[in-house]
Amino acid sequence: KAAALYLDGLFTADGIVPPSPRYLELIAERARAAGVVYVADxxxxxxxxxxxxxxxxxxxxxxxDLVTLGKPMGNGHPVAAVVARSEIVDHFGVDHEFFSTxxxxxxxxxxxxxxxxxxxxxGLLANAATVGNGLQSAIRGLAGTHPAIGDVRGRGLMVGVELVVDPATREPDEQLAAQVMNGMRERGVLISATGRERNVLKIRPPLVISADQAAIIVEAIDASLTAANA
Structure with missing residues (x-):
């Protein structure tokens, strides 16, 4: 029997596919109805x-029921945490021994x-929303020149750019994603790839990024796609 349901609110490792709020609500309801703990990653x-x-x-x-926190929590300093409802923590403390140096x-x-x-x-929440929306919009604007951009999605400063062989079939282009990722690194912009086929560029800049700095990301994507298709 399943004990817990872990959900990343943006499905980051699956290609950055933000679910609707209603989806999370329904899946949490079903998990609890089955006696499963809902863990927000x-x-x-x-x-x-x-x-x-x-x-x-x-x-x-x-x-x-529980929330796991990690890397961004200390902005580079090693720290992580688990936040839980009191009834879960109280039960854990009574029935189990736990020690951490x-x-x-x-x-x-x-x-x-x-x-x-x-x-x-x-005001970094507002900055993430404003700069993130502008970043996504600018990358979508590249699709007219680069048809390999099959989709641009995300929320705030978590942006996924799906690269495809053909926009009609949406066949994943993992090789192009790797070329663009390395091309951007050579241009001073570090990103990674995600998704089942690793064809989604995973862009998650610091929350303090400015609009001018976001423009550098867009320029690096444009130049890297151009070079890859030369």
Whole structure:
């Protein structure tokens, strides 16, 4: 029997396919009806990346049973956390023994709190929404010149660019994605690839990125696609 359902709110590893809020609501309802714990994985999609609040599960209106936090939490400082409903934690503490040598490290906790302060004080949620929407729009504008761009999707500063062999068939072009990824690296822009066929460019710049810096990403995509098809 399944014990838990883990969901990344943007399905980041599956090609960045943002689900509708209603989808998350329905799947959480079904999980709980089956006695399964709903775990929101916010390691990649959380901490304001969507520009719609701190957490990607927020728009669904569903409160998860557990939330996992990781890499963005310390902005480079190693720290991670699990947040849980009190009844789950209370049960865990009674029935199981848990010990962590580095749990609650004060330096890591200070770094995590500082990240939250900066997200708030520097208006990074609004920046993620504004710059992210502009970035997606600009990349979509390249599709007229580069038909290999089959789709551009995401939320805020989590953007997926699906590369295809033929826009009509949507056949994945993993080789082109690798060429573009390496071409962008040579041009000073680091991204990765995601999706089952690894044909989706995974673009997730820092939350502090400016519109001018986002334009550099667009230029690198354009130049790398041009070079790959030369």
């Amino acid at each position: 916010e390691v990649q999609a959380g901490h304001g990346r969507t520009g719609q609040g701190l957490w990607s599960f927020g728009p669904s209106g569903v409160t998860p 580095f749990g609650g490290n004060p330096v890591a906790c200070a770094a995590a709190l500082a990240v939250l302060d900066v997200i708030d004080s520097e």
